[in-house]
Amino acid sequence: MLQTVLSAVDFLPAGEAFQLVRATVEPRRPRGLIRRDFPVLVWVQNGAVRLHLAESRIEMVEGDVVFLRASDAHALQARADETLAVLLVFDPHLIDTLGQRHEALAGRFFWSEEPTPVRVHRDIRQLAQMNQAALRLDRSRRDGLEAEAFLLPLFASLLDGANLVPPDAPDWLARACAAAEDPRIFREGAAGFARVAGRAHPHVSRMARKYLDKSPSEIVNAQRMAYAAKRLTGTLDSLAEIAADCGIPNLSHFHKLFRQHHGITPQRYRKAHQRDLIQPA
Incomplete structure (x- = not known):
């Protein structure tokens, strides 16, 4: 199986804490997986996606969000017409320090120790809010402050009512x-x-x-x-x-x-x- 290897040093320009990518996903089966040394937040804005992983796959629909850790090799495959995915690439150091500062994040999202990455679902209203926040993020300074201004409200909303639920x-x-x-x-x-x-x-x-x-x-x-x-x-x-x-x-x-x-x-x-x-x- 072919593998593409990406590094944060090459993918993130100097001084930038994140990159936002919007792309139409093709229906062809991927020939290999992408390996990275940085985490990626991916969600389906429209359509349906099959997320291929090393040992499994996840079927994603509109509103599904997956927290891909640096260790999660992946590839995307469209399962519906006009499928659009959004990917947020983060500086791994930013994610590491964020997890160290907030105990509530331990064992969740990018910091999960489960075999497969964490998937959550956003309803229509929540997905619209997330897309609006991503639009603002795309126009921002692309520094750590802006990245956290996007991530922390997302984490807080996901933990609301669920922070006491065992993993x-x-x-x-x-x-x-x-x-x-x-x-x-x-x-x-x-x-x-x-x-x-x-x-x-x-x-x-x-x-x-x-x-x-x-x-x-x-x-x-x-x-x-x-x-x-x-x-x-x-x-x-x-x-x-x-x-x-x-x-x-x-x-x-x-x-x-x-x-x-x-x-x-x-x-x-x-x-x-x-x-x-x-x-x-």
């Missing part, structure tokens, strides 16, 4: 935990969690209990109460409005859940975290 948990469970941060999902309660998980409710409950020691309802309620706390300090909305926006129109139940999660009533929480900071009595 060996199913991908769909991590995605459901992340999706449960969205009010549009947690307003539906446990049913919304099971829906975005894409699995039968009993199976979702078993896996949530196995990997997180929580039920879907407990996971969703934690997100609801975190959201309620933000609304109490960040807005002047009434308790009834906040409760309804959490998907809990029953104020008595809302009060009970809030006290369980924060230890005090919503009114006292707002006073302690909002009013006392601005104009204490």
Whole structure:
């Protein structure tokens, strides 16, 4: 099998921390793999891609994102018409130091120790945001600051709701935990969690209990109460409005859940975290 070897020294111009590549992927099967000494973030902007690796392959669809480590030899093959992929090449030193500075990244994304690279999925809205961020990045200074300004929000959004999910948990469970941060999902309660998980409710409950020691309802309620706390300090909305926006129109139940999660009533929480900071009595 033919192999192409690329080096960061040759691929990245002096002083640049990254390079962005947009390319139409051809349907022909690759004759070999590309070996690199630098990491690459790749996502499918349109169409479908088969990602060939040394020991396996990954089928990618629009919105799929893969974190290719320097050790992951790869090649791309289109599996649909008009397939467009975006690749972000990073200075390996930048990625190494980023992982050292942020413990939350250990064992995830570019720093995963799993046999195959990490794949995540972005929905239509998230993919649009990612493409907009990439467009801004392409027009930037191409230094480390700009690279981190792109990467850190991406990592933070992927870790939202999923940062407590063990690495060996199913991908769909991590995605459901992340999706449960969205009010549009947690307003539906446990049913919304099971829906975005894409699995039968009993199976979702078993896996949530196995990997997180929580039920879907407990996971969703934690997100609801975190959201309620933000609304109490960040807005002047009434308790009834906040409760309804959490998907809990029953104020008595809302009060009970809030006290369980924060230890005090919503009114006292707002006073302690909002009013006392601005104009204490």
